[in-house]
Amino acid sequence: MKFSIVYGLGIAIGLTLSPLTQAASDTPTSTGSAPVSDNAFNPAMSLILSGGYTHTSLDPVNYHIAGFDLPPDAEAGPGSRGFSLAESELGISANIDPWLRGTANISLAPDNSVSVEEAFIQTTSLGYGLSVKAGRFFSGIGYLNSQHSHTWDFVDNPLAYQAMLGTQYADDGIQLNLLAPTDQFIQLGIELGRGRSFPGTDSSRNGAGSTAFILHTGGDVGDSNSWRAGISALNAKATDQTFESVDTSDKKVTNTFTGSTHVWIADGIWKWAPNGNATRTNFKLQGEYLRSKRDGDFTYNTSSTDAYSVTQSGWYLQGIYQFMPRWRVGLRTERLDSGSPDYGNNQANVVISTDQAHKHTIMLDYSPSEFSRVRLQFAKDYARGDAADNQMFLQYQMSLGAHGAHSY
């Protein structure tokens, strides 16, 4: 593995030298003769402002997904009740030099904490359909994983993402993307990372804590339809991953997991717009299937360790219809299968849920311009298994500054 990456980088560095020699003098010159200040090279800046009101019938403090162990810091559930500010996201990007581009997305959380959501450099001129990204970035697995929350079609990510990827899998590492020289879109992605977030954990190991392989293909059907589909595999290592849980007599216990997790994802999206003109009406059908297999050692309440394995899965299917300019309606249905975990000697200690989480969501959004959106969403969330949590969200999402281009 190490060898192939070094080899790849060798090619990459070799290739970066060629475009410079191609660059010629034919690029048009600016007609403006105003004195150029240092600020003229300021990067493109954008700011996402988001917030809203949440009403839930069950207290979000007790939110959990039946049959899925999640670390205490996992972002799952509807968030806090009442009025709240959502994440504000500051995006900065610019070309660094003729060969590299840099992007940072800084997340300002409502609790006044600041986190680096993404900070990466990316090659622009390797050619041969090749591009390399390094730093912290959302993994390219699946369809929704790499999408920023302000581009989601619902307030929240599907349960399958919350339960198996900690809502969105971001890692520190390197990504290599290769686009085939064919008319059919075929893209291969390989990622090596630290494995710093769920289903992995940060640790002091050398080498890679996570690897991912991604294959996507797509195309058009006539003028009105386009699609993309793919398969991805993520392998992440966890060391002493901590879960807060309860024992058979409802007493709080702390369990840990050390081992590896394989997540396979099949994703597909189909977009329709009359004659390919999405301005008035358009429709989008999207679905993903996630399957997670965890193997390793499970320690019950910091005392009893034994082998553990479980295979779990989940899917969602959603449709978004823009029925007139500015107005869209969306439906989403989803279900999880928590599988039959094998805890070895710990089997008698842990509470194994037989409930299968599922959820149905409907949303309506209105976009006064392409920079603003307000959304109303209702969900019947059976994530806890037995009782339905009736959720209502009213949300706004605004984009200021640089005009961001959105990926498919």
Next chain:
Amino acid sequence: MLKKNFLIGLTAISFFALGNSAHAALRILACEPEWGSLAQELGGKLVEVTVATSALQDPHQIQAKPSLIARVRNADLVVCTGAELEIGWLPVLLQQSGNAKVQTGQPGNFAAADYVHKLEVPTQLDRSQGDVHAAGNPHIQTDPRNIALVATALGARLQQIDSGNASQYAQNLASFSQRWQQAMTRWKTMAAPLRDVPVVSRHKAYVYLYDWLGLKEVAVLEPKPGVEPTASHLQEVVASLKSTHARMTLYSAYQDPKPSEWLSKNGGIPAVRLPFTVGGSDAAKDLFGLFDDTLAQLLAGAKTK
């Protein structure tokens, strides 16, 4: 694990091999149909042109879809309007293509608006003014004088990129320019009755056409650029047209005809559908047909009253 690595290596190598294989024709991806048509005029048999969008699509709002990423990946030259028209989708295509030749600033990246004098360059940039373009109005293809300027620049770019065929490109450009100049003289004579005719626009898409023909824009149906016409704004337009008369409302093939038809019914001003680009009407088969048909529609519209 080793086997897996080997397979990936093999895939990578086969991708490289395919990428390096020689192609006879220069592959051009045009963002809009007018530039596809122009590239075909100037390249002839030496080029293979594909067009990213059609006349029935709004060039401001295109999805960076997989088929387009694949086409940018394989292009030798990308010919677009520039002036931020494609800002919502072209940067993603360029970034994801992994194609060094067509990145901004490279000879393989041609922005037509760089070669014309742009109108409506805003003095103040603020989104409260709608979807304004910092570089000026990008709909430059509605003035044939701009097409002539872009043709000269694109001809030179083709000669630079495919220098082995430079003389053929020069010959194509000379032939096109001669035919274009003749057509412009003809159009100018035909269009004489249109001078100072007051018109209403659906979108600020025709400032260059008005500048060329001397048409007078007295109202716009969009309250702000890129904002769909609202009922209240349409009422305001009808009210304002009582004092300032207009002869017709112009809208483009890709746009919803309803607001223009509403004005036609309620304000008594005929709605005229213009092709806007090549393929926007049956007659607009190429650049010559585009202006023949645009003038025919305008003259017919001006005569209705």
